[in-house]
Amino acid sequence: MRRNLVIAAALLLSLSPALAQQQAPAPQAPAGGVSKPSPELKAARQAMRQACMQDARSLCAGSEPGGGKIMMCLRSHKDQVSDGCKAAFQHLRDVRRGA
Numbered sequence: 001m002r003r004n005l006v007i008a009a010a011l012l013l014s015l016s017p018a019l020a021q022q023q024a025p026a027p028q029a030p031a032g033g034v035s036k037p038s039p040e041l042k043a044a045r046q047a048m049r050q051a052c053m054q055d056a057r058s059l060c061a062g063s064e065p066g067g068g069k070i071m072m073c074l075r076s077h078k079d080q081v082s083d084g085c086k087a088a089f090q091h092l093r094d095v096r097r098g099a
Helices: 002-020 039-059 069-076 083-097
Strands: none
Touching (some): 039 069
16 A cells, blocks of 8 residues: 555656646747748749749659759759740849849
């Protein structure tokens, strides 16, 4: 009987710090929140999609969309993409840099 009480007391004491801890609040977004893409960035992305669509179909046919795989494929074939796609890439890069 005494052994059971000692075990029960040990369990309660070992659990009490975990039970006493308050759950940490969820992380808050920084002041101002996460910034959304600017209209210029959205437009540059859309222009790049349109300019590089044919290149992606011909050069990256085996790549599945999602996770930036098409973008990585196009970058790996940067010397084979059309001039329009190259220009769209550069424009997107400039917009991201704020140029």
